[in-house]
Amino acid sequence: MPDERIKERLGISRQTAEQSFNKAIRKFDAGKPLKDRESQVLKVFGLSKMWQFVFDDKTLWRDFVDLLVAEGALAEESRSSFESVSTFVSLYALNIMHGARLKMASGKMAQLRLAASEEFGFLRIKAQIPVSDTPKPLTTSVPIFETALMADDHCDPQILTIIDEPIPAEIDGDRLVALG
Numbered sequence: 001m002p003d004e005r006i007k008e009r010l011g012i013s014r015q016t017a018e019q020s021f022n023k024a025i026r027k028f029d030a031g032k033p034l035k036d037r038e039s040q041v042l043k044v045f046g047l048s049k050m051w052q053f054v055f056d057d058k059t060l061w062r063d064f065v066d067l068l069v070a071e072g073a074l075a076e077e078s079r080s081s082f083e084s085v086s087t088f089v090s091l092y093a094l095n096i097m098h099g100a101r102l103k104m105a106s107g108k109m110a111q112l113r114l115a116a117s118e119e120f121g122f123l124r125i126k127a128q129i130p131v132s133d134t135p136k137p138l139t140t141s142v143p144i145f146e147t148a149l150m151a152d153d154h155c156d157p158q159i160l161t162i163i164d165e166p167i168p169a170e171i172d173g174d175r176l177v178a179l180g
Contacts, residue, residue: 009044012037021045053124053146057090060145064089090123090147091154091171097125097145098159098176099166104129112144113166114159114176116151123149123176 003014010017024038034042065082068074074082098114111128125145131138151160156177159167168179 010037010041017041017045053143055145057086057093057145057147057149060093061086061089087149087154087174088171090149091174091176093145094123094125094147094149095169095171095176098169102127111166114155114169115141115143116155116160117143117146121151123147123151123155 006012006014006017012020020038020041024034024042027034027038028042065074065079068082069076069079094114097112100112102110102112104110108130110130112125113128115124115126116122117124124143124147126141126143128139128141131140149155151157154175156169156175158178159169159176169176170179171177
């Protein structure tokens with residue numbers, strides 16, 4: 001969680017929040033009562049499952065361009081002019097991951113889905129991770145890939161509305177659209 005968000009949500013620094021969180025975990029595990037701040041910090045960081053994405057399109061783009069330069073496929077002086085295809089690369093990554101399934105260490109499958117971030121509407125990939133099978137299947141949704149692309153500008157809304165199975169998508173210009 002960014003420092004600014006910690007300050008906004010809790011009114012304290014990252015260092016103070018980390019100390020409060022660690023103390024709250026120890027007290028929670030020991031069954032001891034928590035102070036108001038400890039309870040608040042625990043809810044924000046632990047119980048609310050404020051997951052951070054694993055990587056983003058800026059990292060993907062930087063690593064991709066660095067690889068092209070290192071392999072001689074792109075001249076160093078062409079980096080800035082090549083920037084014009086970064087949106088396509090982000091859309092391509094989203095399209096490839098959308099609908100994929102990952103086998104977890106437990107043997108269970110996690111479904112990857114295209115989504116828009118709740119806070120700002122950026123396109124992202126979330127993993128639907130199985131938590132429990134009994135009495136009925138229960139999953140939690142964890143963001144793994146975040147982009148700086150606004151869903152309204154770069155995605156057909158139909159793709160984001162279907163819950164049961166991901167809709168196949170393709171890239172049309174600078175938008176993801178339903179395949180069909």
